[in-house]
Amino acid sequence: MTLKRNIRIKDIAKKAGVSIGTVDRVLHKRGEVSEDTKKRIIQIIEELDYRPNILASTLASKKSIVFATLTPKASTMESYWAKPQQGIEKAIAQLRQYGIKITQFFFDMENPGSLTNEATRLLESSPDGILIAPWVQDEALLFAQKLDEKNIPYLFIDSTLNDAHPISFVAQNSLQSGYLAAKLIDYGIPGDGLILLFHLAKKTDSANHLSQREDGFLKYYNLKAQNDHRIVKIESSGSSEEIKERLVDLGIELCDVDGIFVTNSKVHVAAECFKDLCKTPKIVGYDLITKNIELLKSGKIDFLICQRPEAQGYAAIHLLFDYVIRKEQVKPENYISIDIITAENIDYYSSF
């Protein structure tokens, strides 16, 4: 292996018989170069397969890039949105070296208008790239359209919006994750069974997400399940007590339930209803929040599907970096893995 030294813009300049300033002009397409020297230089660049030294380049250019993020406010350290936040912060720490500043804005999930307010404040910092969690769809779409007009690159995290034009998004395939959930329940219930599908969410929550998970779940049972199952869907935003009452109203005995799928992180609310039974049903839900982790470890929840929220935040910032700073193409879709967590592997499941 020859230790080929990386070629520098000085080398190109010499070979083309010009100064490095001129080479730099064509590299950055800032004109003021005659057509033929430009052609000549471009040819040499390709011939030598020149790769700029990012270290030197960011060191020399003192201009500091500003990124902005717009995500739901995490009410406590335990709540879901604290996690993408961690990944974002980790990425920020690494990228500070490259002179990148990141300003964060948070909106209130309960109050859609706050997204628009924060979006306006965000724009005042005139960022070079934006990360958005489009949790409140209508407001988020309005904002995205404004960014499309202004030609500011943005990227979605957690989910995406159909009519927007982000440079990319980082999210989990919700349909497929519901499909997987069904498999996990079906695998554990060999015979016929009564299965409850819970939507434990308020209207303002990202409805799209949850209904896709439901669709995936039902798809599996339509296509794959061997036996005759009865699937009952239950919607509620209340407590365990309220859910129990609902079940009574529906004429369902707790002991008859074989499997439970909850389409979001509220699975702990459902699990609480069933935790003292003689025979507990198979329970599958989402996300490693504290209450779920406890129930998983004590065997009251069987599987939690996880979407690596920290990794999503981390990856999203790096994608912005690749696009804005490195000027690289980025994949338009970044589906994150659909991770299966049990009491047995949770201790080794790190944000990494």
Add this chain to the structure above:
Amino acid sequence: MTLKRNIRIKDIAKKAGVSIGTVDRVLHKRGEVSEDTKKRIIQIIEELDYRPNILASTLASKKSIVFATLTPKASTMESYWAKPQQGIEKAIAQLRQYGIKITQFFFDMENPGSLTNEATRLLESSPDGILIAPWVQDEALLFAQKLDEKNIPYLFIDSTLNDAHPISFVAQNSLQSGYLAAKLIDYGIPGDGLILLFHLAKKTDSANHLSQREDGFLKYYNLKAQNDHRIVKIESSGSSEEIKERLVDLGIELCDVDGIFVTNSKVHVAAECFKDLCKTPKIVGYDLITKNIELLKSGKIDFLICQRPEAQGYAAIHLLFDYVIRKEQVKPENYISIDIITAENIDYYSSF
């Protein structure tokens, strides 16, 4: 938030009333500085919480660091060891910018002596850091001890060795992964069952790994399993046909088998025996090699436990980088996640 500009060695020099050369001398502990100026400078460094700019530092120091790797030769692109290799190469590509060269050495798993030979060649390149897959334990330990003497930092991947002193290792907890495998089988077999535990390996393979997986598996059944299971252990390094014969010898009817655990990636060999049965047993094994993936997708294998080999390779190189270049502390143990892969989530499981 004040846009506090990063402080530079020039700032320290000014504040201490010395030149940047002197500051640099204390930063790099290369002596030739009087005690009191040294003290003064150290104090200022801490007071200002100075962080060197790695960009500038690696740009200025033209010395290029050499890493070396010593891993099993991957016989084909599909074999397991091709995957850590991918992660290593990805890390190399990223780190080239920092002037790091990596030389790779491969040994033949069938021929333990080749490890020692390659290790000798490796040392001739006098690397600044080494990555080792200690697959052949005795030979690997000898090499590690030599490195301990020479004070060359090294790091293990895939597993670790008790009497060696690596700066760190990246591996999966084998005991726990076997424990998880048992859970996955137990979850799918509600009643009593006949379960086969297969060791499909040659003697030269990393025996330690596999027996730990077995221990974990049995541990689960001892501690947790509700019902009375019969677990039969079968060792073989042969084909599906040979295995079928063994089962006949043992008086086991294929149709009576409820669950199968294979302690390594050879799970496809076992799965082949059972794939045409009326009722296929629950099958759990390891690693996403091509043959396993096919059987997983077609439903002949239920779960594959994966150890993110690409991520291991990638992480290991970065740990070396953090230790050797950044001079950071690194965690002495890096257990990778124990991932559960099914037909339903495999398409989203990327090396990332």
Add this chain to the structure above:
DNA sequence: CTGAAAGCGCTTACAG
């Protein structure tokens, strides 16, 4: 023991 100077590869005004 200490400082001044050149250089890493690139960017950025500035002068022509």
Add this chain to the structure above:
DNA sequence: CTGAAAGCGCTTACAG
């Protein structure tokens, strides 16, 4: 349209 020069923050001989 083009080139020469200064500078990014650090390292590395070299001279005293």
